[in-house]
Amino acid sequence: MENKGENKLPEKIIIRGGKKLSGTINVQGAKNAALPVMAAAILLKNASLTLSNVPDLYDIRTMCDLLRNLGASVEFEGHSMRISVPEKLNTETPTDLVRKMRASSLVLGPLVARWGHALLPLPGGCVLGSRPLDFHLKGLSKMGADIELKNGAVSASSGRLNGASVTLDYPSVGATENIMMAATLAAGTTCIENAAKEPEIVNLADVLRLMGADIKGDGTERIVIIGREELSSASGYIIPDRIEAATYMMAGVITGGDVTLKGIEEKCMEAILNKMRDAGAEFAVTGDSVSVRVSSNGLKGISVKTLPFPGFPTDTQPQIMALLSVADGTSIVNESVFDSRLLHINEFKKFGARIEMQDNVAIITGVKKLNGTVVHSSNLRAGAALIIMGLAAEGETTVCDLQHVWRGYESLGEKLRTLGADIEFED
Numbered sequence: 001m002e003n004k005g006e007n008k009l010p011e012k013i014i015i016r017g018g019k020k021l022s023g024t025i026n027v028q029g030a031k032n033a034a035l036p037v038m039a040a041a042i043l044l045k046n047a048s049l050t051l052s053n054v055p056d057l058y059d060i061r062t063m064c065d066l067l068r069n070l071g072a073s074v075e076f077e078g079h080s081m082r083i084s085v086p087e088k089l090n091t092e093t094p095t096d097l098v099r100k101m102r103a104s105s106l107v108l109g110p111l112v113a114r115w116g117h118a119l120l121p122l123p124g125g126c127v128l129g130s131r132p133l134d135f136h137l138k139g140l141s142k143m144g145a146d147i148e149l150k151n152g153a154v155s156a157s158s159g160r161l162n163g164a165s166v167t168l169d170y171p172s173v174g175a176t177e178n179i180m181m182a183a184t185l186a187a188g189t190t191c192i193e194n195a196a197k198e199p200e201i202v203n204l205a206d207v208l209r210l211m212g213a214d215i216k217g218d219g220t221e222r223i224v225i226i227g228r229e230e231l232s233s234a235s236g237y238i239i240p241d242r243i244e245a246a247t248y249m250m251a252g253v254i255t256g257g258d259v260t261l262k263g264i265e266e267k268c269m270e271a272i273l274n275k276m277r278d279a280g281a282e283f284a285v286t287g288d289s290v291s292v293r294v295s296s297n298g299l300k301g302i303s304v305k306t307l308p309f310p311g312f313p314t315d316t317q318p319q320i321m322a323l324l325s326v327a328d329g330t331s332i333v334n335e336s337v338f339d340s341r342l343l344h345i346n347e348f349k350k351f352g353a354r355i356e357m358q359d360n361v362a363i364i365t366g367v368k369k370l371n372g373t374v375v376h377s378s379n380l381r382a383g384a385a386l387i388i389m390g391l392a393a394e395g396e397t398t399v400c401d402l403q404h405v406w407r408g409y410e411s412l413g414e415k416l417r418t419l420g421a422d423i424e425f426e427d
Ligand code: UD1
Pocket: 031, 032, 033, 035, 102, 103, 130, 131, 132, 133, 134, 135, 136, 137, 170, 171, 172, 173, 174, 175, 200, 313, 314, 315, 337, 338, 339
């Protein structure tokens, strides 16, 4: 498969734009659900976690390597994964792996809770402004962990953690996941207030419950966890990737095509569908399939503000901005989740898009057509948005630095070709 972690993946995609994308594709398992669920295996001892619908992505391969480095064994075949945890795990994570991906920080809570210690170099990942770990660390410290920051690494140590009341200053997805995982093995009850409500949190809680955890309230802003002495082997399922689905929906709509996504949970995508509908898209829902196309009135400008779930996700902000760059009239896109997530605008302008930026707000004046060009992706979703622009543009577009895109899109070429795109890859 295209995304096999051990093979070198192409660095460029060349797109001959202007083809209407039409057809049906399956949605992959959610990257952002699979990563924390994989980290949850660290809460086990002499036991295993089996998962289905795991997407085969670069970030998933990085998490496999990280778990193996800690001493777990990981088998990954097709979309099935089995993580077996022995009698003892290492608690020090290697700098090279952690720097590849911010989600490496998700091993912190489980390592401290189960193994009493974690050493984590400060993680990397997409360049999206400052992405500190202070909420994660404050939560774990409230549960009794001793936290030290030295030489660019976090060291956390503890005996058995204690349940605590943790109020997050912001509903951070990663902090909610880390604290929820740690709390499953703490002594007593933990209550997370102002918790993130993303579907990926609910997926993690579902798998933790299958492992024997006592968790209530996931999907709301108050999650209550009663700690257990230990958790046990389980088999879990990864939910569909709403961000991947949204990306192909935007690609279908911008090219004037008709795309059907199979295997979707529509209720997780309401904010995205509502905004796309406002902009002129039409949807037909049949069971777990959603078909989308542009209405006869065409696309029109709208206002979008990114927010924590159930608001419009920041991970689809660059993609909707691509769509709005050719919508009739003016659009306003306000990025409120991350402080530097509009840097793709300069690359968008190379296609002829008219966008101005004021702080974290982009003002877009729709243009009639985009022109093919050479652009560079700076992060995962910006890269996906540049591909969407290239699919709509007249002439040839080359999107470079595809390594960012491989972190989150399985079988990208196969899926685009199924929909009729004229593309090729280059090393
Ligand atoms: C997760 C997703 C990412 C998505 C983001 C927001 C995964 C693997 N990644 O990232 O794709 O864009 O949610 O939906 O699931 N913050 C702090 N201190 C902290 C933690 C966060 O200030 O300790 C801030 C961040 O800088 C950011 C905001 O909180 O401004 C939201 O971040 P958070 O929800 O934690 O994102 P991630 O979990 O890193």
